[in-house]
Amino acid sequence: MGEIVPGVHLVDGTNANSYISIDDDGIMTVVDGTISPKPTPIINYIERELKTDVKGVKLLVITHCHVDHTRGVRWLKELTGANIAIHGDDADYLSGIKAYPYPRGAMGLLFRLSSPFMRSRPVKPDLKLSDGDLVGQLKVIHLPGHTPGSIALHDEKRKVLFVGDALRYNGKELRESPGMFSYDPNLSKTSLKKLIGVDFRVLLPGHGQPMVSSDAPAIVKEFIQGLNIDTNSR
Template sequence: MQLHIIRGYIQHIYLIADQGGLLLLDGCSRADVTAVCRFIQQQLNRPLSDLKLVLVTHMHPDHAGGAHKLRRLTGANIACHPKAQYWYGGFMGRCAHLIDVSLTWWVAKRLGKPKRHIWYNPILKPDLLLEDGQRLPGFPDWQIIYTPGHTDHDVSVLHQPSRQLYIADLIVSVKKRLVPPYPVCHPNQYKQSLQRVASLKPAKLYFAHLPARVADTIDFDDILSQAPTLPKNHWHSTRNRILHTLGRQTRQH
């Protein structure tokens, strides 16, 4: 197994070369599709058809935005958790999708990146639905670990022989401190997922927005202590701001 790390628009892209072909550990953003294809053809000197599987860990723009286009260009299958295809469903889901695309541009601006085309279909059309414990088709050394909390459908993926684990957005960094991501839509599930990752005792952890780290250098208890007790997402933040403003106006009168 060979792991290749490609610098993405706002995240790390992990491309696996295995005996089953090429595996992409996340669907990246639409802005990353050209870079992935160029890497396969120019750096690995392989045809695009060697990309066999694109795993979507969750539906946010930098993890799912390139999946459909990559499938069109390469013929690869798309795999995700069964709940992923419903995340942006309905009117509220479409609103959330607009917000998440805007947040991606905001992050890109903070990183000094230009605004790029990242719009994608918010309703994923997967070829394969994978649940907790299942092995990736064609890549039996890789196992799905269901790690919800950030959304209701997040998955991580474990390379069993080497005990290396990709956890996408389960942990991020703010001011050089490891912290929970934003949003945390399901706080209790998030804490359980973090505890589960710790209990797996992986040799090494890979993140979407951080360099890889040896797992035993991570203070999971400190991250758990920062996890919210109530949902921390767009809707709750907006509601809380409205309630705070109304309360302040009431006190003034």
């Protein structure tokens, strides 16, 4: 995919999506790692497409603790020495201090059975984020639900919004993250309301494709307002 808007890149061949954001001083931030322990696509992209040194990466910001977003982070940290930043409510899962709470029901059982194969090596975060914090030039919006510490990141200057797994976009329509993967699907819907009123023209989801449109905030608002939120469940 490459450069989406000046200074913001989607790296091909990762799963989930990894983004690179380069600020005006040339400092690189990577948003989310790869599902593979070795984040080769990110390293290749920086060296071959951006033609620069991976040591220019100073921040590794993680939208939430799921392995498809975090596995490559440890390797990137060792390679670059960059600071790892994650919301405080997901930090202990990343560092392995706490075991991640599995979803309830059949999906939870599946997770439990597959977990020995899906485990990632723990890595200690350097920065524990809270709602409203600035990390580099990205502002943290806490969206608990998909995981307790899920966040979106808003680049106010470039009008870019990284949403992690809070929303996905397939090029045609928006979706929520599948409820079966979420810690609290209903809270996830409620949290999305915090995105109404945020000023952006580029929506960057953790899975699927970027949405680049001046209508993006209106499209997102309409989608969120159409969600069926069960107010009795909490």
